[in-house]
Amino acid sequence: MKNTRDNKAMKWFTPDELTRSETAHRLGIDNRPDGVVMKNLQELVRHVLDPTREMWGRPIRVTSGYRCTALNAAVGGSRNSQHITGRAADITVGSKAANERLFEMIRRSALPYDQLINERDYSWIHVSYAPCGRRQVLAL
Numbered sequence: 001m002k003n004t005r006d007n008k009a010m011k012w013f014t015p016d017e018l019t020r021s022e023t024a025h026r027l028g029i030d031n032r033p034d035g036v037v038m039k040n041l042q043e044l045v046r047h048v049l050d051p052t053r054e055m056w057g058r059p060i061r062v063t064s065g066y067r068c069t070a071l072n073a074a075v076g077g078s079r080n081s082q083h084i085t086g087r088a089a090d091i092t093v094g095s096k097a098a099n100e101r102l103f104e105m106i107r108r109s110a111l112p113y114d115q116l117i118n119e120r121d122y123s124w125i126h127v128s129y130a131p132c133g134r135r136q137v138l139a140l
């Protein structure tokens, strides 16, 4: 029998790694998520990050997840960034070559991502989730 709580649980990613930020720490910015952001982070993990991790079969590191508006401004993020609502994460698997393979795996999957962005020649991958995801693929 399925347990509703377990269905909502994050398997491979923790709230801590989706909210922690060296920049926030250094600048004294409080980057703790509120309930709405936490729910969005859980949806991002459940619909995109956990299934991606399952398919990839190896660890995936989150370099930036939720950013409050002050943190987003401090790191030069776009004003409309989905990081601000907890709907986006920047991820890496350690090298540009490996990031490119991960990017292609996500692009060809049936995952309901909203945006999948190759950032700076696969230095990292930006991926977001939103209900009715657009599955938009970009390179910046």
Ligand SMILES: [Zn+2]
Pocket: 083, 088, 089, 090, 125, 126, 127
């Ligand atoms: Zn990003």
